[in-house]
């Protein structure tokens with residue numbers, strides 16, 4: 105991954121970071137890197153996630169799901185237990201991966217009615233094994249298979265922690281079970297079985313994803329000037345300290361749209377603590393140039409725009425035409441037009457002194473997505489160190505989970521009581 109922070113410098117952007125401030129920040133990065141490197145060496149909770157490119161066995165995952173014979177996969181999971189897997193298969197251009205994360209009954213029914221169940225594997229993922237949405241959806245999915253006379257046990261794989269209701273269920277039904285690795289929080293688990301099982305079932309090269317991640321891992325060093333991931337994380341923090349409280353994340357590739365969603369979870373759930381944290385905003389180039397760009401250019405100077413693209417892709421020529429005024433298109437390709445849109449957005453923001461950062465990978469493929477996943481995880485871990493927050497916890501998310509379980513009758517919880525005590529004012 106390459107990162108260009110030129111349009112975030114104080115000379116050209118407001119807010120912006122001066123080169124002197126970057127030098128000072130680099131000393132903070134060096135200290136943070138020491139903590140991160142020690143955490144990785146000792147496999148400390150959270151930091152251990154950055155070891156996944158070495159510790160995950162792609163062949164082990166492939167062996168575990170070798171008997172699952174399917175043309176499509178339905179992942180049942182939510183948050184970190186779904187977004188990474190969806191990001192990987194989208195980047196691989198795989199159309200047959202479906203995700204049931206939300207508990208919207210109409211959506212669940214429509215999705216289940218549309219699937220060819222005998223040819224669809226079920227991939228159930230929950231680190232805790234207790235998440236109400238995932239377990240409820242799994243029960244609904246099982247029933248749909250049973251109603252259709254299809255044996256779900258033959259085509260279901262489970263990824264979960266060592267203990268918990270989901271582990272018990274997998275054991276009772278003798279389902280292939282993969283472990284969520286020790287020390288890895290949900291949103292940092294994309295480079296493990298949590299993120300790689302659907303790709304493996306559908307015959308993609310999970311090892312190439314890990315190889316891309318290893319390439320990114322090899323760039324980790326104690327200086328933001330040598331490490332693209334740290335350059336991104338450090339500049340994001342420096343800009344937030346100067347008032348860029350929103351991070352508008354804009355991939356210029358349809359296959360990276362889920363990556364923006366994954367990034368939003370990573371950034372918000374890891375860094376939104378102690379009155380700090382950028383609000384991630386998801387957009388897609390060039391589509392959202394025709395809407396959100398107005399705000400990003402002419403709105404408040406309270407954001408950084410992250411522009412992400414691949415530098416190589418399969419292209420498609422725009423056919424020639426003799427329609428007056430359109431001839432210029434016939435000399436170009438869709439890819440050239442997309443690049444022109446990217447560069448136009450970047451220049452448009454720069455002309456208005458709106459800070460923006462350019463991120464590039466070579467291709468949106470297995471290596472590329474491995475590189476991006478690892479690099480942004482490392483950027484996030486560094487950002488958490490610089491901000492002094494607990495990157496790997498999510499107390500607000502747990503609060504909501506406890507409240508929902510309590511409201512449904514799984515024992516009275518303090519959180520559920522707080523929901524019941526809501527003061528109405530209509």
Ligand code: PA5
Pocket residue numbers: 182183184185229230231232233234235238289290291292373498501
């Ligand atoms: O990052 C996280 O911790 C969360 O987003 C979890 O992944 C999400 O809440 C799902 O949790 P679980 O995997 O325990 O079902």
